Amino acid sequence: MKMKPTFSLCFLLAGLYAVAQCHQHPRYHNKHDDSKGTHYPGRSSHGEGIYPVKNKTFVKLVPSNADFAFSFYKLVASEATDENIFFSPISISASFAMLALGAKSATLTQVLEGLAFNLKKTQEQEIHEGFCQLLHMLNRSDSELQVSLGNALFIEETLKPLQKFLDDVKSFYEAEVFSTNFNNSSGAENQINNYIEEKTNGKIVKLVENLDPLTAMVLVNYVFFKAHWEKPFSTSYTKQEEFFVDRKMSVRVDMMYRKGYYRNYFDEELSCWLVQIPYNGNAAALFVLPDEGKMKQVEDALLKKTVSKWEKFLQDRKIHLHIPKFSISGTYDVKRIVKQVGMIDLFTEQADLSGITEDEEGGRLLSSCWVIHRAMLNVHENGTEAVGVTVKEVTWRSGDFPHPPRVRFNRPFLLVILDKYTRTVLFIGKIVNPLKND
Template identity: 30%
Template sequence: MAPCAPLSLVGLLLLASCQPASLQDLTNRNADFATRLYRAVSSRTDDNVFLSVFTLSSALLPLLSAAAGPTQDQLLQGLRLQGLDPQSLPDLFQSLRTAVQGGSLDMNLRQGTALLPRQGLEVSSSFLDLVQTKFGGNAQSLAYTSPLEAASTINLLAQEWTGDTVRELVTDLDPQTQLLIATAAAYQVKFSPSFNESLTQDERFYVNKYRVVMVPMMFRADKFFLAYDLGLKAGVLKLPMAGGAAMLVVLPDEDVDITSVEEAVTGDQIQTWIRQLKKTKLEVQLPRFLLERSYSLRDVLQTLNITQVFQEEADLSNMGEGEAVKLTQVFHKAVVTVADGDGAGGGASVFSTLPPRLTVNRPFIFVVYLQTSGAVLSIGRVIDPSSK
């Protein structure tokens, strides 16, 4: 095994020893990056947030194989992969992607990614093969000197990836673009068991102290897994989904600002919540919602110390033969639909005593993850379920 590369003090604290990476190690590190990205995005807006973080990882990790020198070193740190061998990561990520794909049809998850260099920069066949086979993405050159035509091509890709759910991933493109990353994802959440639509009725949702909206509130009485974070003053509810995934709904207490809970959302914190879950009889009311969020992530990624890949001195020479290229922008659009079933879902179970009721009627955070490995697939925040 190759000797450990020199690490900063932070790297040494994060990596006790330089050992071959395991799939669980990659899963944990990927969750760490996902939550850092979520916190960076959510801190910039007061609106709803939704990120398909696994889709973004599928698009960003191929940059490690394209990069060399300081550019690669900084990417490893920014993606929380310090000390790992970049050459082993494609095979590890392929294993993780296979686990996700195993349940994606049942989850109704459609996603796609592409690395899109400017016309004239030929992508090597070996890099294209790696992007396709290991990361499930695509790589092709575009003529950004014709911005409308390039945007149309990207939007058609997004439509194809998501079954026509995402129709407009990009609008204006810079003719001087050198390299873009395009990502899109669409989730149709299927709870298992589902909420029975015949029990859904309009209820109040308290967006803030000054605004209340009426939303369709789903209902189910059942045995649920529930936890309470005493330090953060937030309840955590697990809702199993088809395909082996589950959604954690994190609901701060009425007198707690959601931002204080968001600041504590890390990969380790999510795992702590999952370990603390206990089965209990409960009536649950959860709003139906549809989120459709678009992001240009260059500035956000730079706050996570991923900067050099966007600069002129970026070294992405492993992508192919030709002139040097820097990453211009990372586009991401994700759609999630959370709704009740078709009338045949779970209903009002009969208990000998009336169970407590958890009504999710104020801003909350949700995390979708694989139950087998804890891999984080998406993270979102619902401030107003009546708005996309």
Template identity: 30%
Template sequence: MRAVLRLLLPIFLAEVWLASDPALGLQGSEAQAERGALELQGPQNQTWEELQAPANTDEKQEQEHEKAPLMAQQQQLVNETTNFGFSLLRKISMRHDGNVVFSPLGVSLAMAGLMLGTRGKTKAEVESVFHLQAVNQTEPHSLPNLFKGLREALSSNPDLGLTQGSFAFIHKDFDIEETFINLSKRYFDTECVPLNFRNASQAKGLMNHYVNKETQGKIPKLFNEVNPETKLVLVDYILFKGKWLTPFDPVYTEPDTFHLDKYKAVKVPMMYREGKFASTFDKNFRCHILKLPYRGNATMLVVLMEKKGDYLALEDYLTTDLVETWLRNMKTRNMEVFFPKFRLEQKYEMHELLKQLGIRSVFSHSADLGGLSAAARNLQVSKVLQQSVIEVDEKGTEAAAGTLSEIIAYSLPPVVKVDRPFHFMIYEETSKVLLFLGRVANPTLP
């Protein structure tokens, strides 16, 4: 008997297969700015703004004292999730130097959801990737609870255009732990859907229907086939439909040259806008950093190397601290910006990359998935597949995913033309959580 667990994240998609037969082995490689703080949930399912105002100074100080550790843990989680994303980017870059797009938040939510079914060493390895082992020791489900607070803070901002959720498609005969179902619902708002995977064609059609609906048509046909021995499919989705705070006027979009390297170039539709932009220049890495704001207090951060061909070297040094340094040193001024339209769609088999980052046990015969099923012996995760889609045009973006540095804020030229390979980061301003991370080497390719 073979049990299969697929964990898929559109626009970021992580597909995890769970095999019970070791012989089968692996099957393949504005919240607004003035809010000022995340609406993290308190111990009684209240936001911090909803907590009763303190009656006196001592009570207020006590309340602030109790709130500080949770806020610190939340920021630590965001920082580690971002650094985790940069680490994944470096691993992907070892395999190819083309276009890249994925969601660090998506993969983090996927692993946190899977962690609810892990025990022992397997659970510890997942925790260690986020360097939050101490946090998770304060109470049984501290780490999932932090992710829950982050998800709720993001979803409370309708202008952000971010949708996130999950499904659990469960075969009627699979002996899944009720606790796992309850915790998945509690922390990740998972909707459980019973299916008969023995009727593979019907199961495939129903799952495609759910995924297509929740991703608003971005992933119309996720499943091409379904193994009739499948027992459980977990689908986590994250969808970002950002709109520029000030859109580009399509009237000014014209074909222009994008230099792939010193010798090759392609024609791309180049957007144009004149206005006030926040920017800086890093003299250490010789790169321009430009902010393109969305509605809902989100931003695309564009990193453009001064010289053609140097963009890959920057990836070794990307950290949360470096990005924070860039953001602190930005200055807003009037500029002209040329930015290419592009659409990327990328898939990655991630289990080997996750192994390199220290998550190994869950992919081996020694995986401890006792929290998932009472019959978890011999179960293991065999495959992780990620898929991300991002489309950037005049209206905005639709995405279905310290080194001491000398910084100056005045060197960016009054005209910025993004006509060579660049990196982009889409993040929510208040929490600084990294929603999508990518590299555009050739905007004419997916």
């Protein structure tokens, strides 16, 4: 009896922040990509300006994407109370929304509702159109800011994916689709790893190993984020200081320092400092520093409405800012976590994914799968090019503190990286130990 190929769905996300020299990255995927394997034919990606400016469908996605981001964080945090956390919620949302293109009936509803969409208020088509717009706006590359977010499907060459599914993943999610011979495991691994290495500018290598020859499909998801601080830190002020991991343990870290104007606020109710550090371009990092013993209280309050409140109260005032240099990464079993947001059938034999392939087993494609999300972040002064950069600031502004407070991130803190124009949460992290990278 011939065995049906299992369906291994692999979300491999590489989200990288580095403030070294920027280099250009194509805004749209080239359908003549030199990755080994055959491209399935399909419609080309939507061009710039396909939607009139007044039709901002992506705006409907903003509240749901934020709700999903903070829900996912709490699920991860509940299992990793004393560990670093870092992931890209928008990347996970986009991947599952794309997968919904091949889902039907209860499976489709579970996926979209699991992504925090109210299907009575937002139609499925609006969700896909909104993600299409969002990906176009987020995917940009210039001298100030580089964001590259996308997906690729590697499908077993003996399967017959439905043309509508291929067309939709290309047109809505700018996904590349390759025909792959998984019977040749080493060849398939090389094909996928070469693709990931290229899309992450060489930062992620050999991520896929020991592929099962019975694999039917691998979905690769990646995010690459590179930006310069709007106001760089000077390396001459970076000094070794103590970082208090908890009451019993401390580590020595390279602590950056800068006195200057930042949008900041102390939340008396939650007992935490908020400092927003802008990047050149249209992104910003919101650093959240709970008082000692208040991390759980702040995490529990981490909701869309809380972040909105913080944004309203942030004021541009001078502070003495101390933030550690750190590299952080996170790897998560997304398959297990999304079950807790209601995607019950998706990874079982009850899943209806008959919109993906003509194969008679199409409804049970995800019963055997691997879903991994990996994200990485690197925070430092601003790269080697930043030395000698100066930013002139007005010496006094109304609303300034009489004596600028010293905000020292020398204990566990939270980090939210936002795209300001689309109000999208690109990354969420918790830094418990800056020296522990994974």
